[in-house]
Amino acid sequence: MAVQSEPVRAKSPGAGVGADAPKGVRPSAGPGLLSRSTPYLLLLPAVVATLALLCWPLVETVILSFQNLNKRQLILHQTEWNGFKNYTDQLTSSEFWHTTGRSVAFTALNVALIMVFGTLVGLLLDRLGKRMRLALQIALMLAWAMPFVAQTTVFTWLFDSRYGVVNWFLDKLGWHSMAAYNWYSSQLSTFFVIMLLLVWGSIPFVAFNMYAALTTIPKELYEAARLDGAGSYKVFTSVIFPTLKPFFLGTTFLEVIWIFKCFTQVYAINAGGPQRLTETLPVYAFIEGMGNQHYGVGAAIAVLTILMLSVLMSYYFRIIIKQEDEL
Amino acid sequence: MRRSALGRSWPNAIAVVLVIFFAFPVYWMVSTAFKKTTDIISKTPVFIPLNGTLEHFTTATGADQFWSFVANSFIVTVVAVAASLVIATAAAFAVTRMRFRGRKAFVLVVMVAQMAPWEVMSISIYMIVRDNDMLNSLVPLTLFYMMMVLPFTIWTLRGFMAAVPKELEESAMVDGCSRFQAFMRVIFPLLVPGLMSTSLFGFITAWNELPLVLVLNKATGPGTAQTLPLWLTSFQTTFGDDWGATMAASTLFALPVLVVFFLFQRKAVGGLTDGAVKG
Numbered sequence: 228m229a230v231q232s233e234p235v236r237a238k239s240p241g242a243g244v245g246a247d248a249p250k251g252v253r254p255s256a257g258p259g260l261l262s263r264s265t266p267y268l269l270l271l272p273a274v275v276a277t278l279a280l281l282c283w284p285l286v287e288t289v290i291l292s293f294q295n296l297n298k299r300q301l302i303l304h305q306t307e308w309n310g311f312k313n314y315t316d317q318l319t320s321s322e323f324w325h326t327t328g329r330s331v332a333f334t335a336l337n338v339a340l341i342m343v344f345g346t347l348v349g350l351l352l353d354r355l356g357k358r359m360r361l362a363l364q365i366a367l368m369l370a371w372a373m374p375f376v377a378q379t380t381v382f383t384w385l386f387d388s389r390y391g392v393v394n395w396f397l398d399k400l401g402w403h404s405m406a407a408y409n410w411y412s413s414q415l416s417t418f419f420v421i422m423l424l425l426v427w428g429s430i431p432f433v434a435f436n437m438y439a440a441l442t443t444i445p446k447e448l449y450e451a452a453r454l455d456g457a458g459s460y461k462v463f464t465s466v467i468f469p470t471l472k473p474f475f476l477g478t479t480f481l482e483v484i485w486i487f488k489c490f491t492q493v494y495a496i497n498a499g500g501p502q503r504l505t506e507t508l509p510v511y512a513f514i515e516g517m518g519n520q521h522y523g524v525g526a527a528i529a530v531l532t533i534l535m536l537s538v539l540m541s542y543y544f545r546i547i548i549k550q551e552d553e554l
Numbered sequence: 555m556r557r558s559a560l561g562r563s564w565p566n567a568i569a570v571v572l573v574i575f576f577a578f579p580v581y582w583m584v585s586t587a588f589k590k591t592t593d594i595i596s597k598t599p600v601f602i603p604l605n606g607t608l609e610h611f612t613t614a615t616g617a618d619q620f621w622s623f624v625a626n627s628f629i630v631t632v633v634a635v636a637a638s639l640v641i642a643t644a645a646a647f648a649v650t651r652m653r654f655r656g657r658k659a660f661v662l663v664v665m666v667a668q669m670a671p672w673e674v675m676s677i678s679i680y681m682i683v684r685d686n687d688m689l690n691s692l693v694p695l696t697l698f699y700m701m702m703v704l705p706f707t708i709w710t711l712r713g714f715m716a717a718v719p720k721e722l723e724e725s726a727m728v729d730g731c732s733r734f735q736a737f738m739r740v741i742f743p744l745l746v747p748g749l750m751s752t753s754l755f756g757f758i759t760a761w762n763e764l765p766l767v768l769v770l771n772k773a774t775g776p777g778t779a780q781t782l783p784l785w786l787t788s789f790q791t792t793f794g795d796d797w798g799a800t801m802a803a804s805t806l807f808a809l810p811v812l813v814v815f816f817l818f819q820r821k822a823v824g825g826l827t828d829g830a831v832k833g
Binding site for chain 2: 265266267269270272273274276277280281283284285287288290291348351354355356359360362363365366367368369370371372373374375376377378380381382383384385387389390392395427430431484488489490491494495508509512513516517522525526528529532533536540
């Protein structure tokens with residue numbers, strides 16, 4: 228779709244071109260019922276899987292959200308409907324709104340950092356000499372390929388209060404009060420570690436894409452801009468940014484969605500602590516639902532999260548469709 | 555291009571800082587895993603473990619049922635990825651090569667499904683799996699992991715398939731191949747890079763997954779169906795301050811992904827980023 232920039236498309240030729248069947252395709256040959264149903268037979272496994280494994284849990288989440296379902300009802304297999312109570316409870320609870328605000332701020336800050344630094348790293352990759360570029364690419368790939376749980380354990384170790392290398396380093400820099408600092412004792416410092424972890428792990432994706440996109444901007448565009456006396460900043464705002472606008476848009480939205488619903492890193496760093504102060508919406512839904520065994524409440528929070536995601540997605544799809552029209 | 559020595563040196567300086575920033579955590583994980591415990595808890599960090607030890611790896615691999623969790627993770631990941639490749643190839647073929655009612659709708663659903671909020675659906679998935687008496691089994695995990703990577707796989711393969719000229723296939727059919735034979739002999743070989751990049755992505759996703767296995771396969775004890783991410787989180791809790799063992803365990807867990815990533819990197823990353831950005 229239009230998310231990827233023209234240049235990125237060039238990397239794997241023809242990707243995305245097939246949105247509309249190429250002209251002159253034989254309408255699935257032959258008059259027979261069998262051949263007319265061939266496309267549906269080929270799609271059948273994918274459709275069945277989607278219905279059973281994606282739609283069913285989605286529908287089930289909605290159904291559960293209207294039930295008073297706690298440990299007791301779960302064990303006794305009871306179904307107790309309680310209408311919109313889970314929703315009204317959440318929507319009138321300050322904890323829910325705090326968590327929502329925290330989630331939004333957390334997403335905004337992280338995505339901003341990831342996009343700005345990812346773009347800068349991508350631009351840098353384009354300027355570096357061959358050897359230095361390879362070194363940076365390998366370093367980025369190491370961070371990128373690390374599984375989330377492994378990332379989290381490593382960051383926990385880096386920020387360990389007694390033997391963590393970060394505390395040692397800060398102490399060496401002359402910040403002696405940090406020598407035995409416990410990063411997981413306060414909300415802000417825990418968030419700082421999570422943020423650093425997410426930014427560290429997410430920049431490579433943006434940087435690689437940015438670099439791939441950059442390599443395909445025609446050189447003449449740069450030269451024309453330089454002849455007009457444009458500096459680096461001007462080249463970026465007048466050539467790179469407008470050309471790669473679809474790329475920036477697409478990547479930003481992907482990051483928004485990934486960060487907003489990210490669970491593993493936030494949960495695995497400190498399980499939402501201290502005092503539940505680092506819970507984002509998915510973690511909140513999980514801890515209320517599975518941890519405190521208020522399954523119905525957890526499902527309601529999940530539905531509210533999904534609604535927020537859908538609003539984001541519809542906004543995103545509208546932009547895509549608009550862009551398609553402009554092309 | 556003309557560039558002064560000064561103009562060249564500052565990007566290099568920044569690049570060195572960035573290389574350290576991105577590679578250091580990985581280096582620190584691997585090096586800690588090889589350090590003697592006395593070096594790990596020394597007042598001054600030991601940056602190069604000259605007299606290393608394998609003792610932490612023995613602790614990690616000797617931990618309860620480690621090898622069965624390795625096997626579980628491999629089975630779940632490989633089956634999920636293979637199944638999604640088969641299902642996606644069929645779907646992508648239909649979508650790129652045939653015209654039928656509902657084709658556009660299907661493509662749209664695939665696109666939206668890539669953003670499925672798996673993380674927040676864990677509660678209902680737990681209920682479904684429990685009601686079907688499938689908790690602590692590898693089957694539901696495999697199925698859900700397959701579904702997690704399926705939309706992306708369809709999306710990417712569709713792009714790769716659309717890039718294969720129709721004429722190639724048609725001439726094979728003129729030469730007497732059936733449609734299926736034409737597909738196997740002409741399109742399939744050209745799809746290999748696409749298949750590689752999507753399997754890499756699928757491998758990472760399934761190997762990585764924590765929320766679902768955390769909910770579905772919590773049970774411990776012999777014959778349980780945990781996977782490595784869950785094992786690693788519980789390992790960290792159990793071994794608490796034994797950072798050498800924890801880092802050895804993390805290294806063992808990350809190793810297959812790092813290896814697969816670097817093996818496939820050249821062919822796969824282009825397709826991976828390409829497909830993902832279309833997301």
